[in-house]
Amino acid sequence: MTEERFLKLRLAVSKKIGSRRFSHTLGVETAIIELGERYLPGDLPRLRVAALLHDVTKEWPPEEQIAFCERRGIALSEEERRAPRILHAKTGAYIAEREFSPYVDKGILQAIALHTTGGRDMAVFDELLYLADYIEPTRTYADCVALRQDFFEGYKTAEDPLRHLHATVKRALLMTVEDIRRVGGSVCSATMEAIAFLDKKLSRKS
Numbered sequence: 001m002t003e004e005r006f007l008k009l010r011l012a013v014s015k016k017i018g019s020r021r022f023s024h025t026l027g028v029e030t031a032i033i034e035l036g037e038r039y040l041p042g043d044l045p046r047l048r049v050a051a052l053l054h055d056v057t058k059e060w061p062p063e064e065q066i067a068f069c070e071r072r073g074i075a076l077s078e079e080e081r082r083a084p085r086i087l088h089a090k091t092g093a094y095i096a097e098r099e100f101s102p103y104v105d106k107g108i109l110q111a112i113a114l115h116t117t118g119g120r121d122m123a124v125f126d127e128l129l130y131l132a133d134y135i136e137p138t139r140t141y142a143d144c145v146a147l148r149q150d151f152f153e154g155y156k157t158a159e160d161p162l163r164h165l166h167a168t169v170k171r172a173l174l175m176t177v178e179d180i181r182r183v184g185g186s187v188c189s190a191t192m193e194a195i196a197f198l199d200k201k202l203s204r205k206s
């Protein structure tokens with residue numbers, strides 16, 4: 001994909017979200033380039049597309065997220081109805097597929113759909129979007145800063161870089177769980193499944 005097409009895509013995305021969210025989105029693109037160079041260099045253009053499109057519906061209010069899904073026949077679980085905040089991953093993947101079809105493919109749509117909660121079966125591509133969203137440079141929250149530092153420091157000496165990625169994504173998921181519990185929220189089953197999935201990967205001898 002040419003840089004000119006990326007410019008076009010960025011412009012189209014900038015019209016869908018506010019300027020702060022757009023800065024965050026560009027931060028995720030920057031972070032996913034750093035991660036992609038290390039883990040999936042052949043997929044850099046696809047990773048960048050996933051980063052640019054991951055939050056296109058994040059600013060829709062909860063009732064709009066639910067109404068949109070109902071209108072389009074997108075199945076909603078009880079859990080999703082209770083926590084419509086997570087629905088932007090689903091509605092975002094839907095909009096990406098319908099409105100940005102020349103840019104996307106199944107793998108990109110899956111990564112967008114899983115970027116908020118994780119899921120029971122995550123490809124490395126999905127893990128990279130999840131992590132990029134967490135550690136992108138405009139995030140100043142202490143947990144994000146610490147995770148970013150530890151990830152890049154640890155990567156330098158990691159014997160098994162893939163294991164290092166799984167462990168880092170698991171840590172990000174656990175920190176999210178902790179944050180949700182701290183405010184008395186309920187944690188999505190998809191997040192617990194993602195942690196179990198990564199645990200299984202980490203328990204295997206490499």
Ligand SMILES: [Fe+2]
Pocket residue numbers: 024028054055133
């Ligand atoms: Fe995001």
